[in-house]
Amino acid sequence: MIDKPLSVCVGLKASPYEILIASGIIPHIGGIVKSLIRPCKCAIISDELVAPLYAKTLIESLEKEGYSPLLLTLPAGESTKSMAQASTLCDRLIESGLDRKSAIFALGGGVIGDLAGFVASIYFRGIPIIQIPTTVVAQVDSSIGGKTGVNSLLGKNLIGSFHQPKLVITDPSTLDTLPNYLFNEGLAEVIKHAVIADASMLDLLPPVKGSKDLCALITRNVAIKAAIVTQDEFETTGTRALLNFGHTIGHAVESVAGYGTFSHGESVAIGMTAALDLSVRLAALPEESFYRVLKTIHACGLPTSISADLPTESLLATLRRDKKFDQGAIRFVLTGELGSAFVSNEVTIDDVLGAIERLRK
Ligand code: NAD
Ligand code: GLY
Numbered sequence: 001m002i003d004k005p006l007s008v009c010v011g012l013k014a015s016p017y018e019i020l021i022a023s024g025i026i027p028h029i030g031g032i033v034k035s036l037i038r039p040c041k042c043a044i045i046s047d048e049l050v051a052p053l054y055a056k057t058l059i060e061s062l063e064k065e066g067y068s069p070l071l072l073t074l075p076a077g078e079s080t081k082s083m084a085q086a087s088t089l090c091d092r093l094i095e096s097g098l099d100r101k102s103a104i105f106a107l108g109g110g111v112i113g114d115l116a117g118f119v120a121s122i123y124f125r126g127i128p129i130i131q132i133p134t135t136v137v138a139q140v141d142s143s144i145g146g147k148t149g150v151n152s153l154l155g156k157n158l159i160g161s162f163h164q165p166k167l168v169i170t171d172p173s174t175l176d177t178l179p180n181y182l183f184n185e186g187l188a189e190v191i192k193h194a195v196i197a198d199a200s201m202l203d204l205l206p207p208v209k210g211s212k213d214l215c216a217l218i219t220r221n222v223a224i225k226a227a228i229v230t231q232d233e234f235e236t237t238g239t240r241a242l243l244n245f246g247h248t249i250g251h252a253v254e255s256v257a258g259y260g261t262f263s264h265g266e267s268v269a270i271g272m273t274a275a276l277d278l279s280v281r282l283a284a285l286p287e288e289s290f291y292r293v294l295k296t297i298h299a300c301g302l303p304t305s306i307s308a309d310l311p312t313e314s315l316l317a318t319l320r321r322d323k324k325f326d327q328g329a330i331r332f333v334l335t336g337e338l339g340s341a342f343v344s345n346e347v348t349i350d351d352v353l354g355a356i357e358r359l360r361k
Pocket of ligand 2: 141142144145147240243244
């Protein structure tokens with residue numbers, strides 16, 4: 001038997017839903033979803049690394065409750081998040097007879113969650129998606145909030161929709177099989193949550209992989225993301241934009257260094273370092289707070305610097321293309337006190353370039 005799942009609610013008026021968190025919850029998913037979705041033909045979308053680990057348990061649990069699950073296994077990795085895969089998946093669902101009463105289960109990391117969520121949002125004009133996230137990034141961030149999508153050849157996440165899940169079921173024990181570097185990468189989003197909403201969480205980092213405390217830590221992060229999404233579902237008031245802390249410079253570094261040089265989490269760690277540096281200069285963040293977060297970033301095995309030869313011109317060009325950039329200034333998330341953040345419209349491109357220069361080794 002498992003412990004009673006911890007539960008966090010995303011209290012959206014039109015589509016509220018729960019996030020259930022418990023180690024060892026996957027074998028119980030069939031019984032849990034039955035109260036929300038009547039037994040039907042459904043699809044489990046997963047990838048070639050995750051499916052062999054967890055799909056059989058999920059299939060058995062669903063079949064026991066009368067569901068007929070079809071497992072669709074895709075290649076692992078970011079390139080799977082494409083319009084071509086979305087289109088192929090839709091065809092497979094049609095061929096297999098799934099209809100508007102069917103549901104999709106996304107079993108995997110953020111790539112599978114974003115792609116399966118997107119397919120669920122367009123299939124028969126929208127069917128339910130149940131997210132079962134298996135990476136740190138997916139458990140603390142991407143499975144919550146309904147941002148779904150695929151990449152275009154011209155950029156990441158440019159095609160997508162908002163489609164809130166019917167339910168998120170998070171099993172922290174799935175992180176035991178995650179390679180250490182991917183576990184650490186996901187901690188960048190945890191550090192981000194600590195900086196913008198819950199500074200005392202910094203004292204709990206890095207968590208020990210496989211420890212019992214992980215469940216509580218994930219729940220704390222889920223609660224932060226859920227509260228932000230509840231306040232600003234469509235990112236119109238500025239609250240959800242706080243989740244971009246560290247991401248503006250992070251994206252620029254990621255794309256200029258060449259995808260693959262720094263992982264996304266590493267780039268966000270570098271971007272957060274620059275955002276903290278700017279916060280000291282422009283928002284009176286105490287220097288000791290800057291060093292406190294830097295120490296945590298290092299302790300999580302993440303970088304805080306870039307090489308001397310990363311070309312400034314290319315970084316500048318990338319920042320200018322950022323949709324948050326407008327006439328010499330950029331909408332930028334700063335913190336004046338750890339545990340809180342705000343969007344500033346007064347950060348200039350020169351400020352940003354200065355912060356990038358100070359990142360160089
Ligand atoms: P991912 O989905 O590519 O997973 C990383 C790797 O880990 C993959 O190779 C996968 O097969 C493997 N894996 C997953 N779970 C595993 C497990 N339990 N054991 C062993 N291996 C496992 O990457 P990710 O970091 O989870 O997600 C990144 C994606 O999420 C990006 O596409 C990003 O744009 C997206 N994202 C979306 C949102 C959102 O709000 N929708 C937020 C953040 C990130
Ligand atoms: N990951 C950022 C967001 O969900 O808004």
